[in-house]
Amino acid sequence: MTAGPPAGPLGVRAATLPPVAPRPTLRDVATAAGVHPATASRALNEATRSLVRPATVERVREVATALGYQVNPIARSLKTSRSETVGVLVPDLTNPLFPPIVRGIEDALGVSGYTVLTVNTDNDPGRAASNFAALQARQVDGFIVATARLDDPLMREAAERGVPMVLVNRLTEHLDVSAVAGDDATGIARTVDHLVGLGHRDIGHVAGPLNVSTGAVRLRAFRTAMQHHGLADDRVVVAEAYSDSAGRTAALELLSGTAPTAIVAGNDLLAIGCYDALEERGLCCPDDVSVVGFNDMPFISRLRPPLTSVRVPQYELGVESARLLLDVLSGRTVIPRVVLLPVQLVVRGSTAPPRR
Amino acid sequence: MTAGPPAGPLGVRAATLPPVAPRPTLRDVATAAGVHPATASRALNEATRSLVRPATVERVREVATALGYQVNPIARSLKTSRSETVGVLVPDLTNPLFPPIVRGIEDALGVSGYTVLTVNTDNDPGRAASNFAALQARQVDGFIVATARLDDPLMREAAERGVPMVLVNRLTEHLDVSAVAGDDATGIARTVDHLVGLGHRDIGHVAGPLNVSTGAVRLRAFRTAMQHHGLADDRVVVAEAYSDSAGRTAALELLSGTAPTAIVAGNDLLAIGCYDALEERGLCCPDDVSVVGFNDMPFISRLRPPLTSVRVPQYELGVESARLLLDVLSGRTVIPRVVLLPVQLVVRGSTAPPRR
DNA sequence: GCAATCCTTGCAAACGACTGCATGCTCGGG
DNA sequence: CCCGAGCATGCAGTCGTTTGCAAGGATTGC
Numbered sequence: 001m002t003a004g005p006p007a008g009p010l011g012v013r014a015a016t017l018p019p020v021a022p023r024p025t026l027r028d029v030a031t032a033a034g035v036h037p038a039t040a041s042r043a044l045n046e047a048t049r050s051l052v053r054p055a056t057v058e059r060v061r062e063v064a065t066a067l068g069y070q071v072n073p074i075a076r077s078l079k080t081s082r083s084e085t086v087g088v089l090v091p092d093l094t095n096p097l098f099p100p101i102v103r104g105i106e107d108a109l110g111v112s113g114y115t116v117l118t119v120n121t122d123n124d125p126g127r128a129a130s131n132f133a134a135l136q137a138r139q140v141d142g143f144i145v146a147t148a149r150l151d152d153p154l155m156r157e158a159a160e161r162g163v164p165m166v167l168v169n170r171l172t173e174h175l176d177v178s179a180v181a182g183d184d185a186t187g188i189a190r191t192v193d194h195l196v197g198l199g200h201r202d203i204g205h206v207a208g209p210l211n212v213s214t215g216a217v218r219l220r221a222f223r224t225a226m227q228h229h230g231l232a233d234d235r236v237v238v239a240e241a242y243s244d245s246a247g248r249t250a251a252l253e254l255l256s257g258t259a260p261t262a263i264v265a266g267n268d269l270l271a272i273g274c275y276d277a278l279e280e281r282g283l284c285c286p287d288d289v290s291v292v293g294f295n296d297m298p299f300i301s302r303l304r305p306p307l308t309s310v311r312v313p314q315y316e317l318g319v320e321s322a323r324l325l326l327d328v329l330s331g332r333t334v335i336p337r338v339v340l341l342p343v344q345l346v347v348r349g350s351t352a353p354p355r356r
Numbered sequence: 357m358t359a360g361p362p363a364g365p366l367g368v369r370a371a372t373l374p375p376v377a378p379r380p381t382l383r384d385v386a387t388a389a390g391v392h393p394a395t396a397s398r399a400l401n402e403a404t405r406s407l408v409r410p411a412t413v414e415r416v417r418e419v420a421t422a423l424g425y426q427v428n429p430i431a432r433s434l435k436t437s438r439s440e441t442v443g444v445l446v447p448d449l450t451n452p453l454f455p456p457i458v459r460g461i462e463d464a465l466g467v468s469g470y471t472v473l474t475v476n477t478d479n480d481p482g483r484a485a486s487n488f489a490a491l492q493a494r495q496v497d498g499f500i501v502a503t504a505r506l507d508d509p510l511m512r513e514a515a516e517r518g519v520p521m522v523l524v525n526r527l528t529e530h531l532d533v534s535a536v537a538g539d540d541a542t543g544i545a546r547t548v549d550h551l552v553g554l555g556h557r558d559i560g561h562v563a564g565p566l567n568v569s570t571g572a573v574r575l576r577a578f579r580t581a582m583q584h585h586g587l588a589d590d591r592v593v594v595a596e597a598y599s600d601s602a603g604r605t606a607a608l609e610l611l612s613g614t615a616p617t618a619i620v621a622g623n624d625l626l627a628i629g630c631y632d633a634l635e636e637r638g639l640c641c642p643d644d645v646s647v648v649g650f651n652d653m654p655f656i657s658r659l660r661p662p663l664t665s666v667r668v669p670q671y672e673l674g675v676e677s678a679r680l681l682l683d684v685l686s687g688r689t690v691i692p693r694v695v696l697l698p699v700q701l702v703v704r705g706s707t708a709p710p711r712r
Numbered sequence: 713g714c715a716a717t718c719c720t721t722g723c724a725a726a727c728g729a730c731t732g733c734a735t736g737c738t739c740g741g742g
Numbered sequence: 743c744c745c746g747a748g749c750a751t752g753c754a755g756t757c758g759t760t761t762g763c764a765a766g767g768a769t770t771g772c
Contacts, residue, residue, distance in 0.1 A: 025758060036722050041760060048761090053720060070493045074439065075758035077430045078727050093459050094654065099450045103476060106449075115473060115494065120459060137426045138471065272658060298450065302628060304660035382729060392752045397730060404731090409750055431728035434757050 024067040033063040040064075044071070077139055086325060087135035088118045089128060089147045095242070095269070096297045097314065098146065101168060104318020105144055112326055114141075121147045123241065129154050136163070142329050144321050148172045149211050164328045168321035171213040171338065178324040178336040182312035184214060184294075187343040188221035189228075191264055191292050191310060194345055196229050198353045200262040200290065204235035206250045206274060208242050208266030218266055218294065235260050239270055247273020248280075255281050259289055261354035268293035268300050271307055271350075286352035296346055306348035313341050380423040389419040396420075400427070433495055442681060443491035444474045445484060445503045451598070451625070452653045453670065454502065457524060460674020461500055468682055470497075477503045479597065485510050492519070498685050500677050504528045505567050520684045524677035527569040527694065534680040534692040538668035540570060540650075543699040544577035545584075547620055547648050547666060550701055552585050554709045556618040556646065560591035562606045562630060564598050564622030574622055574650065591616050595626055603629020604636075611637050615645055617710035624649035624656050627663055627706075642708035652702055662704035669697050 030040040035056060042048040043060035052060075063069075077083045088105055090098045106116045117135060121128040128147055132154060135143070142164035148155050152172050158165060159177050167179035195203055205222045208215030219236065226233035239250040247270030251263065255277055265271035271293035278285050285291050285305060293300065296311035320339055386396040391412060398404040399416035408416075419425075433439045444461055446454045462472045473491060477484040484503055488510060491499070498520035504511050508528050514521060515533050523535035551559055561578045564571030575592065582589035595606040603626030607619065611633055621627035627649030634641050641647050641661060649656065652667035676695055 026760095027758075037759080038723075038761075039721055041758095042721090045760085051720075056720080070489070072434075072758055073494050074430055074433045075727090076760075078428075078434050078729095078758080079760045081727075083430065093449075093462075094455045096452065096455075096654065099452075099455055103449050106474075106476065115490070117471060118462075118474060120462065133426070134471070138429050272655070275658075298452070299628070299655065302631075302659050304658065304662075306660075381727095393729080394731075394753075395751055398751090401730085407750075412750080428728055431757090432730075434728080434759095435730045437757075 023072070024069045026069070026071070029060065029064050029067055029069045032067060033060045035060060044069075081139060082141050083139040084113055085115045085117055085138065085140045087132075087138075087140040087143045088116055089121055089131065089143065089145045090118060091123045091147050092120050093118065096299070097169075097267070097295050100298065100314035101146065101318040101321075104315040104320075105168075105322045106318075108319040108322035109326070114326075123147070125149070125152075125154065132158070142166070142325050144168055144325055146170060148175075148213070150213055150216055151211070164325065166321045166325045166328065168317055169214070171217075173213075176336055178328065178338065180317050180321045180324060180339045180341065181213070182295075182310075182317065182343045183340040184217045184343070185221040185224075187294065187310035187312070187345065188218050188264065189225045190343075190345040191294075192222065192225035192229065194308075194347065195262045195264070195290060195292065195351065196231070198262075198290070198351060200354050201231055202235070202258075202260045202354075203231065203262045203264060204237070204254045204260035205264045206247055206254060206266055206270050207236055207238045208270065209240065210238055215266055222264055239266060239273075242267055242269050244269050244272040244276065247271065248276040249273070251277035252280065255283070255289075259283060261288075262290040262351070263292070265291060265293050268295050268297045268307065268309055271309070272303070275303070286350050287355060290351040290354070292351060301346075301348060303350075305350045308348045308351040309346055311344045311346050313343075316341055379428070380425045381428070382425070385416065385420045385423055385425045388423060389416045391416060400425075437495065438497050439495040440469055441471045441473055441494065441496045443488075443494075443496040443499045444472055445477055445487065445499065445501045446474060447479045447503050448476050449474065452655070453525075453623070453651050456654070456670035457502065457674040457677075460671040460676075461524075461678045462674075464675040464678035465682070470682075479503070481505070481508075481510065488514070498522070498681050500524055500681055502526060504531075504569070506569055506572055507567070520681065522677045522681040522684065524673055525570070527573075529569075532692055534684065534694065536673050536677045536680060536695045536697065537569070538651075538666075538673065538699045539696040540573045540699070541577040541580075543650065543666035543668070543701065544574050544620065545581045546699075546701040547650075548578065548581035548585065550664075550703065551618045551620070551646060551648070551707065552587070554618075554646070554707060556710050557587055558591070558614075558616045558710075559587065559618045559620060560593070560610045560616035561620045562603055562610060562622055562626050563592055563594045564626065565596065566594055571622055578620055595622060595629075598623055598625050600625050600628040600632065603627065604632040605629070607633035608636065611639070611645075615639060617644075618646040618707070619648070621647060621649050624651050624653045624663060624665055627665070628659070631659070642706050643711060646707040646710070648707060657702075657704060659706075661706045664704045664707040665702055667700045667702050669699075672697055 026040055027037050030037040040060050043052045043057045049057055102118055109116055119131040121131060145165055145167050146169045148167050148170045150173055155172055156175055159175055165177055169181055171179050171181055207219040210216045223233040237250040237254045239246040251274040263274050265274050271291050274291045278289055283289055293307045293309035296309040300307050300309055382396055383393050386393040396416050399408045399413045405413055458474055465472055475487040477487060501521055501523050502525045504523050504526045506529055511528055512531060515531055521533055525537055527535050527537055563575040566572045579589040593606040593610045595602040607630040619630050621630050627647050630647045634645055639645055649663045649665035652665040656663050656665055
């Protein structure tokens with residue numbers, strides 16, 4: 001398809017050096033409008049427009065649109081050392097949790113004229129560091145970080161150096177920056193309530209990695225909730241990573257010996273791993289073992305069986321983090337704040353009363 | 357968490373104006389090395405290094421690393437009018453098809469030092485145009501476009517102006533640019549073969565939008581394959597969009613009257629919509645109606661029932677498109693080429709012999 | 713009618729790196 | 743011993759904008 005002959009009007013390939021009219025510059029606009037470039041700059045610039053006589057502003061703007069002038073962001077950045085760009089660090093864009101967050105960020109920052117540079121760290125601190133440096137070299141105005149570890153030297157140092165940044169989804173200890181996350185503790189508490197309400201007493205937890213806040217917070221919340229119900233809180237296995245395969249491994253360990261009647265998974269991917277492990281052990285969900293996930297990823301309701309999960313407003317997480325960053329960038333916010341967005345337990349087919 | 361007291365060593369908030377050491381500049385390196393900035397530039401630049409005496413090169417580079425010098429890409433871009441950045445246009449990042457493609461692009465371009473700017477168009481030509489312009493203003497060196505329509509004035513004009521670009525996933529007619537896509541026609545042919553082999557004769561098609569190549573090509577391939585088997589090729593409904601809800605609507609229309617025994621969906625999201633429609637009609641997949649998807653999106657095998665689908669190597673699509681763009685940017689490629697990556701039918705539980 | 717003031721605009725110096733040209737040096741051949 | 747070639751380096755302008763400073767004109771108040 002379309003690999004046909006050249007499409008140029010003269011039958012000549014237009015590819016190599018087309019007579020591309022060079023983009024008009026501020027100087028062009030200025031001379032065309034009969035003013036000095038400085039005046040044109042001020043006229044075109046929202047903040048300095050008031051310094052120029054309205055009639056002149058009008059003339060300059062007309063000429064600018066007539067010529068199709070667009071400011072050269074590169075030149076502007078060089079001068080102002082701001083780039084109207086923010087960097088976003090995510091572990092892995094192909095993890096279904098993150099696309100909605102990133103879209104929220106892009107949408108919210110886009111209306112303010114910011115562009116987003118997203119990079120994947122694959123949970124590798126080294127890659128995170130080099131990506132971080134690369135983005136800084138590109139003069140990004142700030143960061144939204146979804147890769148923070150509980151104790152994260154990179155983030156800590158950056159925060160201390162005053163780099164504008166906001167954490168999203170994952171929090172960090174002892175760090176004086178704004179952050180947005182779901183209310184994990186409440187989500188887990190509701191989950192345990194739900195399972196106990198169904199009659200479960202023997203509940204296990206496949207925890208996420210404890211070096212990130214989601215893993216640690218959810219584990220702590222699990223223990224607290226179980227204790228609150230007077231139940232044993234030690235049926236816990238920590239998964240190596242937030243992946244289905246790590247979830248499977250952890251769940252297999254949890255299922256050795258007598259299986260719990262319900263498993264609270266650290267997130268949806270781990271829950272999928274639990275499904276795999278149950279199947280391998282010849283157990284059926286929810287008849288033998290109930291499973292609950294976390295995050296309510298897109299399409300997770302389509303699983304077999306449909307996964308009960310804690311809905312985290314991922315898009316809104318992104319939007320809110322963008323707002324917080326804009327606050328920081330505008331210099332308005334002095335006091336960092338941590339925003340926990342409400343979550344909601346969505347009950348589906350993967351939880352049922354225990355048979356025993 | 358972490359909203360505690362200021363963390364500065366003196367108990368003073370370090371947020372506002374930290375003693376941030378200004379990033380060293382080329383001039384700093386030059387003076388520290390006792391050479392002219394021009395020499396330092398040449399020493400640090402791969403292409404011009406040969407112009408400088410090796411000993412000087414060595415000295416400059418040592419000083420540079422000692423000072424932690426990093427070139428300022430903004431300044432470089434201003435001078436060279438290249439940005440080492442490429443723009444990627446996708447319809448919607450939260451469509452699970454695209455994250456793997458984008459990651460492939462980022463990974464492949466990253467090793468060549470390029471940064472990726474991804475924007476979402478939501479299938480809106482207006483947004484596509486404005487995003488395209490914005491990216492051009494940011495001096496991106498080229499584009500990878502996953503949003504192309506079959507007849508796309510924006511892309512056509514850009515191509516004629518010689519803007520370096522590559523299409524991915526979706527192709528365009530009469531356009532003289534390189535492109536990468538899955539081998540849709542073969543995938544559909546294998547799908548129909550599979551269904552016919554199971555004994556199906558009455559097969560319907562929920563086609564994707566016909567203004568994009570995937571919809572049109574797959575529809576044409578469906579008709580061809582059906583004719584090839586001597587079967588009726590007119591059980592076709594075109595969906596409004598590639599979404600589960602549009603798939604549901606289209607499938608409901610297809611199911612009015614006597615239902616076909618199998619449905620070939622234009623992609624996996626449409627297949628999910630078919631599941632919904634079947635459920636609404638009280639029909640069971642695969643017992644009453646078999647369903648086949650396309651793309652083999654992540655986690656699609658986890659559906660209920662597991663979806664038979666045509667696996668498209670999404671990540672590799674991204675990687676290959678990045679390679680093609682690098683070729684164009686390096687000036688090597690003169691002749692555009694269309695690369696069709698092989699696809700593979702993955703048979704799962706959503707297809708079975710017809711009961712009738 | 714004049715000085716003080718304000719408003720509008722122009723001038724020129726940046727921002728940081730690249731690059732064509734010029735210069736100074738070393739070296740070799742005649 | 744001198745000249746030309748060639749190599750290594752320096753000089754200075756440039757990319758397109760922004761912005762502090764200053765100048766000129768118009769306006770105001772007395």
